[in-house]
Amino acid sequence: MRTGIWLMGARGSVATTSIVGALALRAGLTGPTGCVTELPELRGPALPAFADLVLGGHDVVATPLIKRAEALATAGVLPGRLVDTLAGELDEVERALRPAPAGGTQADRAAAVARDLTDFRDRHGLDRVVVVNVCATEPAAVAHPAHADLVALRAALAGPDEVLPPSSLYAYAAFTAGCPYVDFTPSTGARLPALAALAAERGLPYAGHDGKTGETLVKSVLAPMFAMRHLAVRSWSGVNLLGGGDGANLADPAANAAKVASKQRVLGETLGYLPQGDTRIDHVEELGDFKTAWDLITFAGFLGTGMRMEFTWHGCDSALAAPLVLDLARLTAAAHAAGRRGPLPELAFFFKDPLDAPTHSLVEQWALLRDLVAGLHRGGADGQPR
Amino acid sequence: MRTGIWLMGARGSVATTSIVGALALRAGLTGPTGCVTELPELRGPALPAFADLVLGGHDVVATPLIKRAEALATAGVLPGRLVDTLAGELDEVERALRPAPAGGTQADRAAAVARDLTDFRDRHGLDRVVVVNVCATEPAAVAHPAHADLVALRAALAGPDEVLPPSSLYAYAAFTAGCPYVDFTPSTGARLPALAALAAERGLPYAGHDGKTGETLVKSVLAPMFAMRHLAVRSWSGVNLLGGGDGANLADPAANAAKVASKQRVLGETLGYLPQGDTRIDHVEELGDFKTAWDLITFAGFLGTGMRMEFTWHGCDSALAAPLVLDLARLTAAAHAAGRRGPLPELAFFFKDPLDAPTHSLVEQWALLRDLVAGLHRGGADGQPR
Amino acid sequence: MRTGIWLMGARGSVATTSIVGALALRAGLTGPTGCVTELPELRGPALPAFADLVLGGHDVVATPLIKRAEALATAGVLPGRLVDTLAGELDEVERALRPAPAGGTQADRAAAVARDLTDFRDRHGLDRVVVVNVCATEPAAVAHPAHADLVALRAALAGPDEVLPPSSLYAYAAFTAGCPYVDFTPSTGARLPALAALAAERGLPYAGHDGKTGETLVKSVLAPMFAMRHLAVRSWSGVNLLGGGDGANLADPAANAAKVASKQRVLGETLGYLPQGDTRIDHVEELGDFKTAWDLITFAGFLGTGMRMEFTWHGCDSALAAPLVLDLARLTAAAHAAGRRGPLPELAFFFKDPLDAPTHSLVEQWALLRDLVAGLHRGGADGQPR
Amino acid sequence: MRTGIWLMGARGSVATTSIVGALALRAGLTGPTGCVTELPELRGPALPAFADLVLGGHDVVATPLIKRAEALATAGVLPGRLVDTLAGELDEVERALRPAPAGGTQADRAAAVARDLTDFRDRHGLDRVVVVNVCATEPAAVAHPAHADLVALRAALAGPDEVLPPSSLYAYAAFTAGCPYVDFTPSTGARLPALAALAAERGLPYAGHDGKTGETLVKSVLAPMFAMRHLAVRSWSGVNLLGGGDGANLADPAANAAKVASKQRVLGETLGYLPQGDTRIDHVEELGDFKTAWDLITFAGFLGTGMRMEFTWHGCDSALAAPLVLDLARLTAAAHAAGRRGPLPELAFFFKDPLDAPTHSLVEQWALLRDLVAGLHRGGADGQPR
């Protein structure tokens, strides 16, 4: 099952790390640490092999991939030697990258993206192409009446206005070209009724939102722990310090707000009440791709006794995100092959703000994922369109 | 279903907090924070009501319960006002406490304990009495041939030797008197073939070992998180600083070793390999009943990138333990009523070192517990003897 | 040397803790832990004895002192028993409190305050009264031309405008009544040329600003450590979580900004450059008077190697502040007695944002303080007006 | 002033980092971050220039310096590119290294070391050679009567017994060859009356013990902070997790004990009392040269209110130590040039367990250092023999 992964934001940190990692895995130069789909519980024939993955993508900047990879090596995210060894393969991917279309109406740009996707599929003889959005986080989108209706949307896109944020325009183009779509960012993406209608019309699955890699991952196991022990969480405050492109972008208050909301959701939904306290994101250039998050949790036990827990998470965001990007592409490709369409709530395990997810507990999400994958490996019994 | 809870170590911190808490719940003076059996998912008719609990116990010291409770109030473990209000009820429990039998052979002492249990049951017209061991942690027990065989054990107990450690002698006496037995400590308790045979003979359930209240509780959700994300834990080091009676006792290297082993087990069994690093327990008198644990976890992600997490847990051990003591007594009573016998692996949720437990993941243990309780509430379908 | 301490904001947490503490010290019910002036290096005859302190003050609210003290006892700031024991003495102080004057021009209000101060001095036969501002932090003050000139200020105060923020009006009133003034808050206070002129005219000393009790205290020893070791601090980020009156007040962005600026100053001035990173203050009601601050410091050593330090400070703000309020009042009284006038830079040890301070290193500030006090004890040789 | 630095343990982490750093500084390839003697307050003509330093040393292993440097680069301690660039210069130092003499009596070995030192001085035309001990920490030494008397020592060394631990034999050899001696380790070194007599006889200065680079450095500013604020430290517990050669060595309980004692000294001597709590050192291979220390401090403030502080220090031990090794060698050389003899208490700033130091406060030690250096720069007025 030859599978394309088309990365929107293909020259960013997450994308570059995903590309180097996929190439290293294909070449047998690294092990699958961090790849959830390579755990014994999930591994199997329904998923495209690393050898069958072909990478491409769009970006608005033109920095050569190899430069980006070298910068990530200097920053300690990628092993320098690996980047050197893979220079040839990286160059090949470089040739599959396209500039994000600019100018014209949004309809023109969507058509150009769809054309790039179809070309890519044809040129490489791919069974399918999964589009994964790893662009910089957008500010919260402005509502527009055409968001609610596919016919209205098509008409509006042909006009002069910027009707859709880029993430949603990419979802529109992906669906138009018959490609499943995964949104790894907190941006709007496919979360509009008109786009849900388009995916349904084209029989395509999609997944999102916002990869769960750090503080929220920890929250998704700690919050259930407090809940299962009937301990009353009184406050939960967090601060995230990060540099890098994403850090700078999130310093923008509008983008920050979107991210923070998706971070607090897990608490309210797991505990059944919202404790006091906020989550903050601060940009500290010098931290680079390594993020430090600190959380303080105060809670009450039996007879009201006050207690507290704090944790510090010091993670490399791109190294945590990249294997999940590969996991999501492989899983979504397999779901597509099995005929699944619409949102994939069984992929909630990967997201801070999962689509249609019945639970925010990581372990319950794991069970959903395991069941989905078991079905896919069995030949899609559970993979029937729903 | 009038149910007795007989506490071995009845004048200790955990026991005193359990007693004050049970009385406060019965009197409606506090809410059930920390009581797992009062969660909506578990609450129900099969469990004895707080109003139906009667408390008693043994101890080797004679400090009046009220003095212990006042000391705990000064230390911030119990609300002072609550202790004052419950003085009368505490006095009633005081009268149900007995000195731990001393002198004579171990058989004599076991008989005396069994007599105290039967008297207690009769005097209060109880349906059953659950014995819960919350004595100070014992040093690792010395092996003895009679541990393997019930007949040999009975003979040996009648002789002059100290064949069984106190925790096991208490289990022996409990079973003899027809009482289920729960071990909240890391001591040997019922974990001897001869005692398993006795429980089977008498058709009694039992549970243990070592209440999971702090660092290990956190480990039991964090370790699965790393495992599910296919992250390679390279080292996990921990230090536990605690004062109080338990702290002083654990400063004894032999007791410490038992506790530490039970703390590391969760890692090896959850991850499938044992990371580098140790867990340490240090006694710091001044910390009193509040324990501070600090853990450092280093792990590798995709392409070998090194990352780290640390957490500090600042918990009140007795406040965390006491509601679980009540939970365990209620659950074991209900299991007994439903005809369950032998070890209760479904109670693994509560223990650092659970008997026959199929998993060390807290959430999987939670599922086992929920299923057990659902069965009990349905009238015991799942509660059939196995 | 009978000395009055007149507290502006006399019913707040810091003031109430200062009052209870002063009464407890006078009654011999507590030791001088936290009182810098009781260290062997500073203790001596030039400072007014605890027995010679008389307390009074203004506030805009009327909550009885005893209620405030009881609330602080419930919150764990004050020992409950102590509050009970001192009920009589607290009542006496209660009678010395006055409502903050309202209505009329600012000149009228200043005159009313000055009258209250003179009355207090006369009624109690005091040698002098030190005014200490412990009111809630004000928003940054609006500039006014009259701030620069005492004659213009007098004229403006008689008009209808609010020329001075309350903290400065209190400084004006204090100086008018011949009282030294200490500002424990980040508010403007005496930091206006017109007020400096007034203090000079009246021969009065004053001190400020913003008591150094938590994160900044730690910074004032850690930043010099990095500097003395020639380590390059790359980023220093901090978050302060606090509840209580001060926390709620600082949630107001304007007040927050003033406080944060005074917190970062120590870094820039000690290191000679400003590292990346911000300090944040968040209000978390549930934390009450206990503040948790967390700081992350990243730094480079030899050959550029990156390292990091983090600390968590969990302090009771009022318990840290109150003994310093007493220290400052005693020291300023002694300085006044010795004829000192103008700002007292030797008290920089106590402040986040000290007036005219030559250094932000705590230990160097300590040396300045020690020399000042030695001079005062020697009979004022160093205490000559400058 | 051409100055030799002779490193005992020349192929270890600290030594290798010192060598690479000295070469990089000489070549202008790095800045002096971490070098205390390059601070504006200390820099000056009395100290030998980096260009005038020549390096040599002994070790018991033969691993080529370049291999050790490459390993340190892989571990993130040294920049890989720097090691490549300096390969030629490293090779030059390699040729100046000698195997530690073995076999024969201790007198024979001391003579061989002294010969190596003299050869080195002559071959390179050096004004003087400072011997710096950076060998692995020794177990606590066994007492011997000859330690107390130089004549007895000379006699005993000629016999068959191992009278001196290696660090002391090196001090003996250094003094015999007319070289000042610095001990960067917690080992015995020059701390024996017989060696003090020898240094006096030869008119040589010496310094030690145990470089202060991590947790103890932080303690030496935090403990004075608590003391100056009259806060009562109730407990201070610490854990040090480290890998590398030093970590493995310190896992040996005897070496550990020596190190731990030198770590706690600062508390007792600064606070005037010893708080509860211990310091632990645990070996975690995977942490390599990066050490993580965590300390918990509980303290009481005004009216007994309990508070706490914790810090995590994540430092690269060799990167912290190496510039201090260069500082110490330069300072001791200058002191020797100025005629100083005997222990140098003014270098306490650099040591956990300083010789004859009047204070454990880092800032007071800084003042001593600054005064010493000022005297040296003025031409030795303060540098007169004492």
Ligand SMILES: NC(=O)c1ccc[n+]([C@@H]2O[C@H](COP(=O)([O-])OP(=O)(O)OC[C@H]3O[C@@H](n4cnc5c(N)ncnc54)[C@H](O)[C@@H]3O)[C@@H](O)[C@H]2O)c1
């Ligand atoms: N790294 C993680 O752990 C993690 C977790 C969850 C979500 N995310 C999300 O992943 C996204 C990428 O993160 P990153 O660290 O790689 O950021 P980055 O800034 O390094 O990369 C983003 C890339 O997107 C490109 N881009 C921006 N707008 C575009 C557009 N309209 N069309 C095409 N390309 C565009 C940029 O040029 C850049 O190359 C962010 O939205 C982030 O929030 C990351």
Ligand SMILES: NC(=O)c1ccc[n+]([C@@H]2O[C@H](COP(=O)([O-])OP(=O)(O)OC[C@H]3O[C@@H](n4cnc5c(N)ncnc54)[C@H](O)[C@@H]3O)[C@@H](O)[C@H]2O)c1
């Ligand atoms: N508190 C927790 O979070 C927690 C968690 C897991 C396990 N535990 C275990 O619970 C036990 C109790 O802890 P604690 O803090 O109450 O300790 P504690 O020292 O306060 O109380 C122990 C009591 O046991 C009594 N005792 C000792 N030997 C006895 C004997 N042979 N017969 C009868 N009584 C005896 C003592 O006199 C004392 O009153 C310990 O074994 C501890 O390891 C506690």
Ligand SMILES: NC(=O)c1ccc[n+]([C@@H]2O[C@H](COP(=O)([O-])OP(=O)(O)OC[C@H]3O[C@@H](n4cnc5c(N)ncnc54)[C@H](O)[C@@H]3O)[C@@H](O)[C@H]2O)c1
């Ligand atoms: N606690 C600390 O560690 C610390 C450290 C540095 C500075 N401070 C400063 O001390 C001040 C007091 O802190 P707190 O915790 O006691 O706050 P708080 O809110 O408990 O008390 C402030 C009191 O000031 C009164 N007040 C407000 N405006 C007034 C006015 N115009 N005239 C008279 N009274 C007025 C309020 O009614 C209240 O009673 C704050 O400005 C705070 O920033 C405190």
Ligand SMILES: NC(=O)c1ccc[n+]([C@@H]2O[C@H](COP(=O)([O-])OP(=O)(O)OC[C@H]3O[C@@H](n4cnc5c(N)ncnc54)[C@H](O)[C@@H]3O)[C@@H](O)[C@H]2O)c1
């Ligand atoms: N790195 C720090 O921050 C720091 C701080 C204080 C003290 N120290 C001390 O510095 C010393 C060196 O630390 P390291 O990390 O470089 O250790 P290391 O194990 O990397 O190096 C020690 C070297 O000493 C050599 N050696 C051992 N015995 C010897 C002998 N008798 N003669 C000659 N050479 C011998 C070993 O072969 C090895 O090469 C240790 O004693 C350590 O405690 C280090």
Ligand code: NA
């Ligand atoms: Na921490």
Ligand code: NA
């Ligand atoms: Na911490």
